[in-house]
Amino acid sequence: MFHKMFGLLVVAALASACASTGAVPKPFPGAPVVRSGGTIPVAPGTPAVFDSYALTSTALSFRGAPYRNGGGDPAGFDCSGFTQFVFSQYGIALPRSVKEQFQVGRSVKPNEVAPGDLLFFSTTEPGASHVGIAVGGDEFVHAPSSKGVVRVERMSQSYWSQRFVGARRVD
Numbered sequence: 001m002f003h004k005m006f007g008l009l010v011v012a013a014l015a016s017a018c019a020s021t022g023a024v025p026k027p028f029p030g031a032p033v034v035r036s037g038g039t040i041p042v043a044p045g046t047p048a049v050f051d052s053y054a055l056t057s058t059a060l061s062f063r064g065a066p067y068r069n070g071g072g073d074p075a076g077f078d079c080s081g082f083t084q085f086v087f088s089q090y091g092i093a094l095p096r097s098v099k100e101q102f103q104v105g106r107s108v109k110p111n112e113v114a115p116g117d118l119l120f121f122s123t124t125e126p127g128a129s130h131v132g133i134a135v136g137g138d139e140f141v142h143a144p145s146s147k148g149v150v151r152v153e154r155m156s157q158s159y160w161s162q163r164f165v166g167a168r169r170v171d
Contacts, residue, residue: 050090050171052116056135059086060152063141067148072096077150079131082143083118086133092170102128105170113167119155121163128165 059082068076072085080101084094094101102120113119115136120128132142138154155161 050092050116052114055086055090056115056133056141058089059133059141060135062086062150063152065143065150067143067145067150069145071143077143078145079143082150083131083133087170094170098128098131101131102166102168105168108167108169110164110167113155114169116169118168118170120165120167121160122165123163130163134167 062074062077062082065074065082066076067078069078070081071077072081074085077085080094080096080098083101084096087094094104098120101118105118108114108117113134115134117134119132119134119140119142121130121132122128123130130142130144132140132153134140135152138156139152140155140160141150141152143150144153153160155164
């Protein structure tokens with residue numbers, strides 16, 4: 001049932017996406033927000049729980065979506081627009097820029113990275129300038145400008161391992 005409902009919601013989102021609206025992404029209506037170990041409010045008086053595995057599944061569902069500088073919806077994502085959009089599907093509002101997202105949540109040691117953690121890299125300037133979402137093991141999903149689509153890569157690849165600047169857990 002969830003997969004049917006999720007599929008319909010993705011189709012609806014893709015059908016109504018407009019690259020030029022500049023709209024802030026909203027969570028799916030009634031989306032379950034499950035966080036192990038407790039609840040977080042997504043709206044005044046609304047308890048929610050965040051499931052990092054559901055979040056990573058959502059992030060992975062956008063593999064192949066095009067890169068678009070400044071993009072924040074399935075019609076085209078940049079890196080921080082991608083993370084902001086995915087987290088918004090679970091009622092979690094992330095700031096728009098990489099540098100602001102790097103200030104959210106709490107720092108996570110590299111050996112304690114878990115699915116759903118934000119991973120930050122220095123790619124275009126010193127400090128955090130690129131962000132992705134850990135999906136488990138050594139892998140993360142992100143919207144890079146090179147090759148132009150949302151995709152999965154390994155943190156251990158020399159390009160990414162040399163540019164890793166930190167991980168944050170939003171809880």
